[in-house]
Amino acid sequence: MPWVVPSASGTRQMHILLIGAGGHGRAVLETLRDAGWPPPAGVLDDNPASAGLSGIPLLGPLAAAEALRQQGLEAAHVALGDNLRRQALGEWLASLGYALPVIRHPSAVVAGSARIGDGSVLLPRVVVGAAAEVGRHAILNTGCIVEHDSRLEDAVHIAPGAVLGGGVRIGATALVGLGAALKPGVAVGARAVVGVGAAVISDVAPGLCVGGTPAVPLR
Known part of the structure; x- marks a missing residue:
């Protein structure tokens, strides 16, 4: 799967990895679509019963973020409403080398x-x-x-x-x-x-x- 695509201006646009497939995740996904982002690479969610987000792959639990980074995925966003957890996971993703646009x-x-x-x-x-x-x-x-x-x-x-x-x-x-x-x-x-x-x-x-x-x- 290509994680990066060219834009009309010649700059790179990244397929973003979403963390969290709940209500806030759905709101973030709609915002990405409305803003013209490339389709997200997928979503991670620790809930084994999660149905994921409409139209994008459910790639597993949050622990998969490390392997996905090693495969070349460059950007991520934590789409969780819990402030403390969102902050902690965001900083963890940054420590793995993800961009947080x-x-x-x-x-x-x-x-x-x-x-x-x-x-x-x-x-x-x-x-x-x-x-x-x-x-x-x-x-x-x-x-x-x-x-x-x-x-x-x-x-x-x-x-x-x-x-x-x-x-x-x-x-x-x-x-x-x-x-x-x-x-x-x-x-x-x-x-x-x-x-x-x-x-x-x-x-x-x-x-x-x-x-x-x-x-x-x-x-």
Whole structure:
């Protein structure tokens, strides 16, 4: 199987290996197709009952990634919603020598001064503002907005419809839930969880789960 194909511009486009055949894997696969990527080389999943992803080969469990790299497969993406596991597997793949390209839906709007880290994915209608910085292995989910000068550390997940005002800071592996709104300048600590529809008007400590309007700590 050819892992690399030429593009019209003469640059190389890589057949990417996907990790994870669940719901997020399906979303990433559709994004790749919409963005005109070559068909993925396949998907790996540790679930023995997994049916894989439609239209691409199921190549076995995650441990097969090492052999596939030795066979010449060059790029991979971890399509898992679990932030900690996505980060750990992404760094493991990088240690094997895989490239971890950014996957961006063509409807996403990203400012020229914004920076997106390796292994991150931008799903449909995402907006990333001027001078925003997004770390490695992040999920910017459908329709979320990351405004100017915001800083997102590694392996965060900004859920569909969430809005981050200018200068917001999000710590590593934090989750901002569906439809949440964060006041400009607030900070959300590492591993924290912002609940669905929460209105965050003050800083959230690391590891804390908050929800409501305005957001308060939850059990």
